[in-house]
Amino acid sequence: MQLANGFYLNRKVRRLRRTMPSAVSAFVVMLSYCGDNLTDGFVDSDTAEFVLDITTQELDALQQVGLIEAVDGGYVIHDYLEHNRSRQQVMAKRKREHDRYSAGSLPAEIAQTAGRIETESGQTPEHQNTRTQKKEKEEYSSSFSKEIGLNDFELVREKTHANAAIIRDYPNLDLSDAWNAFLSRHYGENRTIADWTRLWKGWCQRRAKMSGIPPSKRHVHTWKCSHVLEALGRDEETAQADEKACELADRLNKEKS
Template sequence: MNGFYDNDKIRDLVRMGRADSVGVYCMALSLCGDRLTDGFVPRRAMLSNIGATPEQVQALVDEGMLEEVEEGWLIHDYAEHNRTKEQVLHARKKSAERVAKHRNESDVTALHRNCNAVTSGQTPEHQNTRTQKKEKEEYSSSFSKETTADEYLETGRPEADRQISRQYPNLDLTDAWGAFIHHHHGETRTIADWTRLWKGWCQRRANMSGIPPSKRHKHTWKCRHVLEALGCDEETAQADEKACELADKLNKKEKPWQRT
C-alpha cells in the first residue's frame, strides 16, 4: 500500500470531498483479498458487508477505480497490484508441501505403528479418525473443484448462454467466446467463477458494441402468456379480475432476464 495516499485518483477523490469513497475502496480490496475473488465485488457484499452508498460507489466508477458488471463491480487493474486467486492457492500449496516434507519422517513412523496394529488384530482409535478426516476433506474439495475453460464449455456455459441470449439476443456468443477463451487461456476456476466472468465479459462486449439489452416484456391481461394460460384467444379475451391477477402474478414471479 506504499504510495497509495499519493495516487492521483485517490487525491482527486479527497479533493472532491469523497474520502468516504476511498474508505469503501479499501474495504473492497480487503474483501477481495479475503475471499479470493480476483477483484470482483458482488453487489450484495458491496451494499451489505461494506455498507457503501450508491453515491460512494458511483464516485469510484466515475474515477475509473471500479467497473460495473452484471452482478457487481470489478476493481480496475486488480491483478497488477494484488495476488490473484491462482497465485495465492499456488503459494499455499507450496507451503503445505514444505510442511509435509518436514513431517515425512514422523508420518513414516506412524505408518509403521499403524500397520503393526492392523496385522496384530488391533484397531487404534486414531485409525478411524484419520480415515474420516480424509473422507471429509475429499468430500469438501468436490464443491470447490476448479476446471478449465474448455471443461466449463461442457458444464456450466450452456445454462449461462441461455440467460445471456435472453438479455442480449443480438450478441454473437461464438465470437465472444473466442475472445474470452484467448484472454483466460490456461486458467482454472470454479464453475461459479467461470459463469460470473463469462456473463460480465458478454455484458461489457455488448455495451462496447452498442448492443442494447432486450426490452422487458410486461405481462398484461391480453398478452399471449396470459391468454395461453387461460385457454383464450384475442377475440375471447376479457380484462376481468382473473386475467389481471394472473398477469400481475407473472410479473412478480419472473426475474427481469427471464422475460422475453
C-alpha cells in the first residue's frame, strides 16, 4: 500500500473530512487491505462490510466523491494501479528476489572453497581480491549492455545516482509519484540501463516543467555532466575531457544563456 504525502491535500479527502470523517479512515483501511492481499484495488462487498466494518453510508460517501467505484461484486479504488504495484509486479519481484537469494548461496560456498584452494597454492589474499574485483567489473560491464525491466532497473546503482541528481535539481518534485507514473507508462518494456536512466531523467524533468516546478539552480554543462555523456553515448567510466565533449558542453551552456 502506498499513501501519497499529499493525501491530506486531496480535494476529495478534504470534502469527506467535513461531511463524513469516518469515510476517510474507511478508505485508508481499504487501501491497506488491497495492499496486504494484492487485490489490485478490488474489495468485495462482503469483505467491505463484514471484515473491514465499513458502513453503507461510508461506502456511499466514498463513491460520491469518486474515491471508489462500484463494480460487480464489490468496489474498486479509483486509479489504484497508477499509485501502487499490481499483483503481477509484486509476485514477479518476489520471485526474482527468491531466485537471487537461493542462487546466491551456492556461489558464495564455491568462492569460499576456491579461496582456500588459492591460498593453499601460495597466492596472497591481495591477489585474490584483485582477481575478484576484476571479474565483478567485467560482469557488470557485460550486464550494462543487456536489456532489463523496470523492476531490475530500480535495483541498479545508476537508478540511485539518477534519483540523487533529480532530487538535487528538482527538490520539490514528488519522486514517488513520478516513479509510479513512469512504471505505469513503461511497464513490461525492456531496455538497457543507459536507456532507462536517460528516459527516467527526462521523464522527471518534463514532469517538473509541466507542474511548474523550477530547477533549484541553473545547470552548468561540463564534459562529464549527464547531458553531455548521454548525447555522446558515454557513461561515467568512458567519460573524458576531449575536444568533442568540451565543445558540446560549451554549446549547451550558450544555448541556455
